[in-house]
Amino acid sequence: MKFAKLLIAMSVTGAFVMAANTAGANELADIQKAGVVKIAVPQDSAPYGSVNSDMKLQGLDIDVAALVAKGLGVKIEMVPVQISNRIAYLQTHKVNLLVSTLGKNAEREKVISFSQPYAPYNNSVFGAADIKITKAADLANMTVGVARNTFEDLLLTDSAPKSTVLKRYEDNNSMISAYVSGQVRILGTGDFVAVKLGEQDPAHKPVLKYVIQESRCVIGLSKNEPELMAKVNEILTKAKKSGELNAIVQKWLNVPLPEKMATAFE
Secondary structure (H helix, E strand, O other), X not given: OHXXXXXXXXXXXXXXXXXHHHHOOOHHHHHHHHOEEEEEEEOEEOOOEEEOOOOOEEOHHHHHHHHHHHHHOXXXXXXXXXXXXXXXXXXXXXXXXXXXXXOOOHHHHOOOEEEEEEEEEEEEEEEOOOOOOOXXXXXXXXXXXXXXXXXXXXXXHHHOOOOOEEEEEOOHHHHHHHHHOOOOOEEEEEXXXXXXXXXXXXXXXXEEEEEEEEEEEEEEEOOOOHXXXXXXXXXXXXXXXXXXXXXXHHHHHOOOOOHHHHOOOO
């Protein structure tokens, strides 16, 4: 009987210790102790992130991820992810940070936290030149290709007429292939994805129809990590003031960091 009580007491004590350790968890301290930060990055969203001919990752988000790791004073482990599973990688702690053309909205804010913005990214509707579309209402009875779980998917789900068919693809490459092959003639995607497609395949250059929403790229973090959040924002603020972040944006997007974004420090 005494032994049973002792086991119960040990179990209760262990539960309290585990709870205390969880409550006191500090991801910034864990990263610094390990000497490595794991950052999820895109692999199919040029010019933000793609694989070059040498099978190496390149792009704006790749450079920003390296910038953050340098600011943290640790090595970087880049984890290529798809748009459809990137948030899950953060939620299941497979990565510490998410630098992957991520936009901020109320639904996502329920499960993860966000840094200050670091780059522009407009969400728009593009299509073949002969299709006349100037607003969401014009999409009635039309089929639009989108990459699953992107802002374009979420925004068009809310704004397009109920008769609009949203054809969802697992990633940008699948969506682009469908457009080039004629499976879909309208796309909901980021401006720079469409511009890149036009540069690589002028015969299938998509035409901008209308901007759904002006968006900003932010870094995703786990909830309740104020020290890591403060450090990431400190790194981005320093890079904005020094001009380093503007140089990265100019390099990949051929546009300057917007003034409002350049002075957004929280």
